[in-house]
Amino acid sequence: MKVAAADDPGQTQKDDARRGEAVLRCRDFNVRYGTAPDSVRAVDLTVRAGEIVGLIGESGSGKTSVAMACLGLLPKQAHVSAETFEVCGTDLAAADDKALTRLRGSEVAMVFQDAMGALDPSMRVGRQIGEVVARHRGLKGKARQNAVLELLRRVRVPEPEHRARQYPHQLSGGLRQRVAMALALAGEPRLLLADEPTTALDVTVQAEILRLLRTVRDEFGVGILLISHDIGVIAQTADRVAVMRDGEIVESGAVEDVLLRPTSDYTRMLLGSVPKLGERARRRPAEGAGGGTDLDGAPLFVVDGLSRSFRARGRVVHAVRDVSLRVGRGEVLGVVGESGSGKSTLAKMLVRLDQPSAGRLEMNGADYGRLRGKRLKAFRRAVQMVFQHPAGSLNPKLRVVTSMREPLAAGGVTGGEARRRIDEVLAEVGVPPETAGRLPHEFSGGQKQRIAIARAIAARPQVVVLDEPTSALDVSVQAQVLDLLLKVQQAEELTYVFISHDLAVVQAISDRVMVMYAGRVVEIAEAEALFASPAHWYTRALLEAVPSPDPRDRPESGAASPPDTGDRPEEARGCVFAARCPRAESRCRAEAPELSTLSAGHAVACHFPADREGSK
Amino acid sequence: MHATGLGPPSHRSVAAGLVGRAIALPPLTAFIARRVLRGLAVLFVLSIVAFGLVRLLPGNPADVLAGPYSDAATRARLAQDLGLNRPLTEQYLMWLGRLLHGDFGVSVYNGLPVLQLIKERLPNTLELALAATVVSILWGVPAGAIAALRQGRTFDRMARGAAFLGLATPVFVFGVCLVLVASIAVPSWPSVGFVPFSDHPVRNLQSTVLPALALGLPLGATLCRFMRTSMIEVYEQDYLRTALATGATRLQATLRHGLRNASGPVVTVAGLQLAGLVGNSILIENVFAIPGIGQLTVNSLMQKDYSVTQACILLLGLVYIVMNLVVDLIHLLIDPRVGGSR
Ligand code: SF4
Numbered sequence: 001m002k003v004a005a006a007d008d009p010g011q012t013q014k015d016d017a018r019r020g021e022a023v024l025r026c027r028d029f030n031v032r033y034g035t036a037p038d039s040v041r042a043v044d045l046t047v048r049a050g051e052i053v054g055l056i057g058e059s060g061s062g063k064t065s066v067a068m069a070c071l072g073l074l075p076k077q078a079h080v081s082a083e084t085f086e087v088c089g090t091d092l093a094a095a096d097d098k099a100l101t102r103l104r105g106s107e108v109a110m111v112f113q114d115a116m117g118a119l120d121p122s123m124r125v126g127r128q129i130g131e132v133v134a135r136h137r138g139l140k141g142k143a144r145q146n147a148v149l150e151l152l153r154r155v156r157v158p159e160p161e162h163r164a165r166q167y168p169h170q171l172s173g174g175l176r177q178r179v180a181m182a183l184a185l186a187g188e189p190r191l192l193l194a195d196e197p198t199t200a201l202d203v204t205v206q207a208e209i210l211r212l213l214r215t216v217r218d219e220f221g222v223g224i225l226l227i228s229h230d231i232g233v234i235a236q237t238a239d240r241v242a243v244m245r246d247g248e249i250v251e252s253g254a255v256e257d258v259l260l261r262p263t264s265d266y267t268r269m270l271l272g273s274v275p276k277l278g279e280r281a282r283r284r285p286a287e288g289a290g291g292g293t294d295l296d297g298a299p300l301f302v303v304d305g306l307s308r309s310f311r312a313r314g315r316v317v318h319a320v321r322d323v324s325l326r327v328g329r330g331e332v333l334g335v336v337g338e339s340g341s342g343k344s345t346l347a348k349m350l351v352r353l354d355q356p357s358a359g360r361l362e363m364n365g366a367d368y369g370r371l372r373g374k375r376l377k378a379f380r381r382a383v384q385m386v387f388q389h390p391a392g393s394l395n396p397k398l399r400v401v402t403s404m405r406e407p408l409a410a411g412g413v414t415g416g417e418a419r420r421r422i423d424e425v426l427a428e429v430g431v432p433p434e435t436a437g438r439l440p441h442e443f444s445g446g447q448k449q450r451i452a453i454a455r456a457i458a459a460r461p462q463v464v465v466l467d468e469p470t471s472a473l474d475v476s477v478q479a480q481v482l483d484l485l486l487k488v489q490q491a492e493e494l495t496y497v498f499i500s501h502d503l504a505v506v507q508a509i510s511d512r513v514m515v516m517y518a519g520r521v522v523e524i525a526e527a528e529a530l531f532a533s534p535a536h537w538y539t540r541a542l543l544e545a546v547p548s549p550d551p552r553d554r555p556e557s558g559a560a561s562p563p564d565t566g567d568r569p570e571e572a573r574g575c576v577f578a579a580r581c582p583r584a585e586s587r588c589r590a591e592a593p594e595l596s597t598l599s600a601g602h603a604v605a606c607h608f609p610a611d612r613e614g615s616k
Numbered sequence: 617m618h619a620t621g622l623g624p625p626s627h628r629s630v631a632a633g634l635v636g637r638a639i640a641l642p643p644l645t646a647f648i649a650r651r652v653l654r655g656l657a658v659l660f661v662l663s664i665v666a667f668g669l670v671r672l673l674p675g676n677p678a679d680v681l682a683g684p685y686s687d688a689a690t691r692a693r694l695a696q697d698l699g700l701n702r703p704l705t706e707q708y709l710m711w712l713g714r715l716l717h718g719d720f721g722v723s724v725y726n727g728l729p730v731l732q733l734i735k736e737r738l739p740n741t742l743e744l745a746l747a748a749t750v751v752s753i754l755w756g757v758p759a760g761a762i763a764a765l766r767q768g769r770t771f772d773r774m775a776r777g778a779a780f781l782g783l784a785t786p787v788f789v790f791g792v793c794l795v796l797v798a799s800i801a802v803p804s805w806p807s808v809g810f811v812p813f814s815d816h817p818v819r820n821l822q823s824t825v826l827p828a829l830a831l832g833l834p835l836g837a838t839l840c841r842f843m844r845t846s847m848i849e850v851y852e853q854d855y856l857r858t859a860l861a862t863g864a865t866r867l868q869a870t871l872r873h874g875l876r877n878a879s880g881p882v883v884t885v886a887g888l889q890l891a892g893l894v895g896n897s898i899l900i901e902n903v904f905a906i907p908g909i910g911q912l913t914v915n916s917l918m919q920k921d922y923s924v925t926q927a928c929i930l931l932l933g934l935v936y937i938v939m940n941l942v943v944d945l946i947h948l949l950i951d952p953r954v955g956g957s958r
Contacts, residue, residue, distance in 0.1 A: 071861050105863030117854035120873045122951050131872065132862045167952040180858070187862060 020049025023108075023191040023223040024070060028083040031065045031074065031247075040065050040247045047223040049190055052213065054238030054255065055227045056270070058474040059445075062247040063227045067193045070108055070225070072100035088190050105187035106136045113196040115176035118183075119168040125179045126152075126164025129186050136187035151182040154219065155212060156563055172566020173339070174205035181212065185220060192216070192224045198233060202338035202501060207545040208563050210237045229474060231274050232547030235259050236554050243267050255551045273479040274549050275504040277531065298365065300462065300495050301327035301350070306359035308345050319345040321519040323359075324595075327463075332489065332496040334510030334527065336503055336542070340568065342519040343499050347467050350497060351385045352376075363463075381411050384456035388468035390448035393455055394440045400451055401436040407459040425454040428491065429484055446477035450484065457488060463495045470505060482508055503546050507531050512601070515539050518568040518576040521595060525602035535598055535609035537581045575607070583608050644948070651944065655937040659930065663715070666929035667708050670922050676700055677724040677920045698724065711926070721923030723916070730927045733912060738931070739813065741908035744831065744900070745893035747824050751832025752839050753886060759836070760843025761878070765870055767848060775840060782837025787896075791830035791903040798826055810906040827904040831897075835889050842885050846878040853877070876950055883950070887943035891936045 024047040031040035040062040047053045057063040068074045070087055072095065085093045088107040095103070112118040120128055129148045133139050139147050152160035155178045168176055177197060184192060194213065198206040214237060217224055228234050234241055235255060242252035243266065251264040262268045308320040320342040327333050337343045348354035349361065352368065361369045368379050384407070387393055394403050401422060408418040423433035429450040431443075440448055449469060456464050469485070470478040486509060489496055500506050506513055507527055514524040515536060523536040534540045564580065574589040575581070581588065587607055595605040678694035695701055699710070714721065720730035763775040798805050805826075811819040850856060851874070859869035898910030909928060916924035947954050 073857065073860060101863055101865055103863075104861055110858075110861045112854050112858065114854060118858045120855040120859075120877065121953060122876055123873070131864075135863055169953050183858065183862065 020051075020221065020223065022046050022048050022086075023088050024225065025084055025086045026082055027085075029066075029069075029085055030081045031062070031069055032079045032081075033075075034077045038247060040069075043244075043247075043249050045225075045242060045249070045252075047191060047225050049223045050217060050221050051239045052217055052224040052226050052237055054234035054241040055225060055244055056229070056231060056234050056241060057227075057244035058229055058270075058476065060246075061244045063244050064195055066244075067110065067195050067225065067227055070191070070193055071104055071110055073104075105132055105189065107189055108191040108193065109184035109187060109189040110193040110195065111177070111180050111184050111197045113199050115173065115180040115200075116168060118180050119176060121168055124165055124167055125171070125183075129164075129179070129183050132183060132186035147186075148182075151186055152179070155179075155182045155185070155216070157182070158563060158565060172205075172564065173201050174208055174564050175566065177201060177205075177209050178212065178563065181209075181216065185216065185222075188220075190222055192222045193227070194224060195227045196229070197226070199228070199230070203503070204338065204541055204545040205564055206233070207547070210547065213237055230547070231259065231270060231475070231549040235549050235551045236547040243270070259549065259551055270475060271549060273476045275479065275482070275502075275508045276549065277504050277507060277543065277546055299326040300329045300331075300363060301325075301497075302360075302362040302365075303350070304360040304362070306346070306349060306356050306361065308342075308349060308354065309357050318519050320349070320356075323516075323519075323521050325514065325521070325524065327495060327497065329462075330493055330495055331512065332498055332510045334506035334513040335497065335499045335516060336501065336506050336513060337516035338501065340518075341516040343516050344467055346516070347385070347465050347497065347499050350463075351383050351465050352379070353385070377410065381407065381459050382462045384459070384461040384464050386449075386452050386456050386464060386466045386469045388471050390440065390445075390452040393452045394448060396440050399437055399439055400443075403440075404436070404451075404455045404458055407455060411459045413459070421458055422454075425458050426451070428457075428488060429454045444477075446473055446481060449473060449481055453481075453485065453488065457492055457494065460492065461494070463497065465497045465499070467499045468501065469498075471500065471502065478505070485509060503531075503542060515542070520576060520605065522577065522606070523602075523604045524595075525598075525604075529599075529602050533610075535602065535604040536577075536606050537583050537610060538577045540610055541580070575605075583610070647948075648941070648945075651941050655941065658937060659933055662933040663712060663926075663930060664708070666926045667711065669929070670917075670920075670925045671704070673917075673920070675920050677922055680920045681724060711923070720927045723921050723924050725916070725919045725921045725924075730923050733924060734909070734927060734931060737908050737912050740810070740906055741894055741897050741901070741910065743813065743820075743824060744827055744897060744906065744908065745890055747828035748831035748835060748893055749886060749890045751828050752836035752889065754836075755833070756836030756839025757843050757879075757882060760840040760882075761847055761870070761875060763840070763844045764847030764851065764878075765866065767851075772844075775844070779837040779840045782834040783841075785834060787831060787834060788899045788903050790834055791827065791900055794826055794830045795903070810904065823904075827900050827906065830903070831893060831900050835893075838889065839882055839886060842882050843878065846881050847874060850874050850878045879950055880947060883946050884943050887939045887946075888936075891939040894935045895932050 024045065026043060026045050029040065029043040029045070030038045032038045043066065045053070045055075045066070055063050055066065065074065065078070069078075069080055069085075070092070072092060074080065080093060082093055085091065087103060090099065090103055090107070092100070092103075119125060126145075126148050129151060130144050133144050133147045133151075137147065148164055149160045152164060157163050157175060157178050163171065163175065163179070168179070171179065181197075197213070198209045201209060210233060213224060213226065216222065226234065226238055238255050240253065241255050241258045242249045243258065243264065244250070245266050250266050251258055251262065258267060259271065262271060303323060303325045306320060306323045307318065309316050309318045311317075323342075323346060325333075335343045335346065345354060349356050352361075352371075356369065360367060363379065363383070368376075371379050385393070394400070401419075404422045404425075405414070405418050408414070408421060413421060422436060426433045426436060431447055431450050431454065435443075440451070443451065449472075453469070466485070470481050473481060482505065485496070485498075488494065496509070498506065498509055510527045512524065513527050513530045515522050515530070515538065517538045523530065523534070523539050525535075530539065531543070534543055567579070568576065574587075574591055575584070575593050578584045578588040585608065591607070593605045593607045595603050597603045598609060676695065678691050678698060678700060682691045682694055699707060711721070718731075720734075722729055723733060759775045759778070763772040766772050805822065811823050813820040847870075855873055855877075856869050859873050860866070864872070894909060896910070897906075897908050898914055900906075901908045901910045909931065913925065913928040913932075915921075916928060944954075
């Protein structure tokens with residue numbers, strides 16, 4: 001194992017001068033659950049006040065166990081042993097319950113992945129923060145209230161007085177994570193553990209939270225242990241990095257050293273798996289056929305003026321508004337957008353899992369919005385869907401082979417013939433056919449998703465709609481599944497509608513890309529054109545927000561834009577993006593831009609599209 | 617994140633919000649109005665069911681009134697007088713029409729107005745049901761919460777054992793056992809024989825204790841199990857972990873963030889139990905000889921006393937509807953996500 005430069009005793013002295021004292025120090029640290037082999041082994045890790053240490057690892061690498069151990073909140077059957085295990089000078093290995101309780105919140109605190117779950121749903125957020133302020137600082141009444149508002153202000157929550165009186169469900173995801181951060185900082189801890197704090201957030205909000213983490217490091221002077229599976233997140237935020245695999249730290253050091261000059265094979269493999277923006281992985285086999293444009297021949301899908309609105313609590317919510325598009329045969333159309341942009345609702349309408357409120361859906365020239373009976377069955381066979389979680393398509397109680405027979409039986413293929421096709425597609429997706437008799441839980445996440453894909457293609461559909469198919473997977477597995485999807489698409493001559501919040505993934509697989517915002521299409525273009533010269537300001541914001549795995553791309557701590565409060569104009573007269581757009585003018589607020597063609601195949605809904613050079 | 621298509625809860629502009637609010641009723645009023653309308657619809661359907669049901673049973677009031685040794689002519693005359701040979705729809709509409717004027721008819725058996733019969737008995741039944749619910753909550757909820765807090769320890773095992781016993785023992789067996797134990801332990805205690813509240817309040821309360829225990833103790837078993845499961849679920853939630861991670865002790869976290877969030881399912885169960893108690897009170901009313909709605913229903917069924925039976929069925933339906941509404945309103949209080957809060 002390579003010892004981190006900062007952990008070298010000679011170096012430590014100098015570092016102490018430059019950075020603060022160590023708030024977390026562990027040496028030869030092990031965690032064992034019951035009688036199983038150690039799930040964390042011989043970990044050496046130091047976090048000093050005023051620095052962010054990134055801990056990278058895939059699921060099951062033990063990174064969360066490290067964090068929970070620092071809080072003394074590991075489950076009872078866990079057994080910790082270490083040569084040194086100190087948090088803010090307290091030896092955790094020897095601390096009793098009382099000492100641990102005293103430590104939590106006042107010396108060490110944690111920010112969790114899911115801020116919705118981390119906040120008490122039935123208590124106003126101001127009171128929740130106030131409770132911690134009272135516990136650790138003994139403040140009461142007005143003083144406590146002021147401390148709460150001050151904390152909210154310092155984590156850049158707009159209108160703190162108003163927000164403090166709201167419940168968690170009334171806040172947007174980004175604001176919730178800010179509140180969770182204020183809650184963690186309320187006891188003035190010196191060590192902050194952040195476990196995947198941005199994984200559940202949209203990419204623009206993620207960028208805000210990462211910036212906030214750096215601000216918190218400087219303003220509060222805390223040491224932060226940032227745990228993430230996302231190399232981009234670490235590259236853009238951390239000062240030092242440790243890479244964890246199967247419970248061991250395989251490499252650690254300054255962020256530039258580790259990410260630019262990795263010494264371990266594992267780090268190199270991780271870095272190689274990250275799909276990077278600007279790198280075009282997609283190879284069209286037959287370029288002569290006109291690429292992915294839908295102009296040659298009749299399009300497969302034609303969608304016209306599609307809208308979907310819900311009535312929620314007496315208010316009408318427009319999930320999708322007036323979307324029109326054409327998808328060519330054999331094309332991969334990527335759809336990107338933040339949560340709530342309507343992309344998943346659109347997907348559901350495309351496969352007729354949901355009925356549009358208005359508009360027409362055509363496939364092969366036939367209006368399928370009205371199909372019934374036999375024709376509807378035939379349509380369902382021709383259009384398949386793959387979900388983010390394989391549970392969406394694989395019944396956990398049925399053997400894989402049984403699940404896979406279903407779509408085949410619907411098409412009249414049964415018995416030995418079905419079995420032959422099942423073996424064929426399983427082999428195609430790289431799952432050994434002889435394992436088909438097993439239950440889904442006997443497979444890993446990546447394999448389950450492969451099986452879900454095999455099930456979708458078994459009955460030879462024409463179209464597969466993929467809703468975030470790789471979002472729940474580790475990066476290395478995600479890369480393999482993306483390759484597989486491309487291979488299958490070409491072998492089976494499929495058309496894909498590929499929905500994702502991850503721009504790099506969409507770029508890696510799509511011919512054309514459609515960007516959605518607040519239920520509308522704001523830009524649609526060939527993938528290359530869109531990523532090279534985004535014209536809509538939202539597309540640009542999205543692209544800029546993607547954290548690059550190269551630490552040198554770190555933005556200079558520029559002026560922070562106001563945080564996204566999650567308000568999306570419902571009945572605005574003007575452009576839906578006007579409130580967040582850097583280019584917005586009075587015309588934008590008065591008049592909604594129509595989707596209009598910029599150049600061949602590139603359409604944008606903006607009055608003042610960004611120009612091609614990309615200057616503002 | 618996996619988008620649901622619906623935006624975040626704050627997915628609206630200020631202007632749209634104002635417009636929406638100007639037209640719509642305040643959410644709570646609209647909510648209650650909707651529920652009351654739905655309740656009336658259910659009662660209407662129930663009135664048809666009740667009317668049909670009593671007539672499906674063999675025999676009719678004329679037979680009962682005339683007695684077993686009467687001749688066919690007498691029975692026919694009686695049936696004629698009671699209007700039993702008119703078309704069913706006409707009978708139903710007449711009954712419904714009188715109902716709407718607050719006239720529930722007269723008992724054919726003893727000639728008393730149905731309303732009076734019910735008024736005499738309902739307080740007894742309600743008193744018993746309420747007392748039993750209080751008993752069940754008093755032991756079930758704390759026991760469930762403590763069992764969850766001390767999951768796997770001795771208390772937990774004892775509470776679960778008691779809950780299992782409570783669920784497995786039939787109510788009347790339990791009631792009889794209680795009477796026996798009480799009469800041995802406190803011979804002077806009025807174990808059987810009911811005294812109405814208006815006659816003698818103290819004696820009334822005394823005579824309610826045993827039946828309330830007999831009904832409430834087993835019911836608490838269900839509450840205990842629900843509370844325990846619900847609390848254990850809450851213990852796995854991140855917000856409890858957050859509370860612990862910010863230095864709360866397990867007890868503090870439970871009191872501040874656990875109980876309220878865990879109480880949702882328990883409120884539902886307790887509310888429906890209370891409604892169920894009114895319906896099922898017949899068993900315990902027999903053991904303790906309490907003149908209540910349960911007795912009235914069964915007796916009227918046996919006597920083919922149509923108007924009494926119908927009124928009783930409607931009354932039970934009404935109790936369920938009201939309890940459902942109360943449960944929903946309590947949910948509104950404990951969980952801000954229910955209903956449209958801003
Ligand atoms: S129309 Fe105006 S507000 Fe909307 S994106 Fe274009 S420049 Fe920005």
